[in-house]
């Protein structure tokens with residue numbers, strides 16, 4: 001299984017390219033770091049790679065096939081602000097169901113307590129909420145995970161617990177991960193290779 005960005009170009013404002021002619025490939029089971037200065041386009045790249053934004057040029061291919069237009073997306077994105085990624089009017093159980101059948105074992109690995117399922121998002125800490133976003137993203141048919149500053153706002157212990165769980169799961173399921181982060185030390189610890197955007 002391979003996720004490929006082939007000659008992609010993207011802009012928000014006509015002809016003001018954020019990137020162009022960009023090629024990138026990640027294989028199943030790889031954990032690739034992406035680092036670079038603020039504003040260089042890392043988040044934009046993650047959004048294009050996961051199918052949230054459509055590039056003006058080039059294609060995103062999963063095993064040589066374009067990403068599905070609808071239905072469950074095999075490339076999942078988890079970003080920095082879990083509070084913006086969940087519906088504030090849904091209890092956590094419903095949010096989890098958005099990702100399909102609830103996998104109890106996954107919840108346990110991620111340290112999600114049963115009693116949190118009946119809570120509203122604003123009744124959880126940032127770290128607790130992020131665990132739900134990770135669980136929702138790691139449904140059984142997820143093949144690649146884009147983790148965009150996934151643990152940046154969390155304390156060191158929570159950061160380490162979440163990454164520990166994620167690395168366990170992706171290893172078991174041979175999921176590829178693109179980890180976007182400002183933290184070179186974190187990327188050095190978890191990644192098989194790291195790319196730097198200048």
Ligand SMILES: Nc1ncnc2c1ncn2[C@@H]1O[C@H](COP(=O)(O)OP(=O)(O)OP(=O)(O)O)[C@@H](O)[C@H]1O
Pocket residue numbers: 012013018036037038039040041042043044045
């Ligand atoms: N929705 C948008 N509309 C217009 N311009 C945008 C939009 N989102 C981002 N940009 C611009 O695109 C450029 C790349 O932004 P992006 O968020 O991808 O960078 P980044 O490398 O992830 O930055 P950071 O490390 O600060 O998160 C920036 O100049 C930003 O101002």
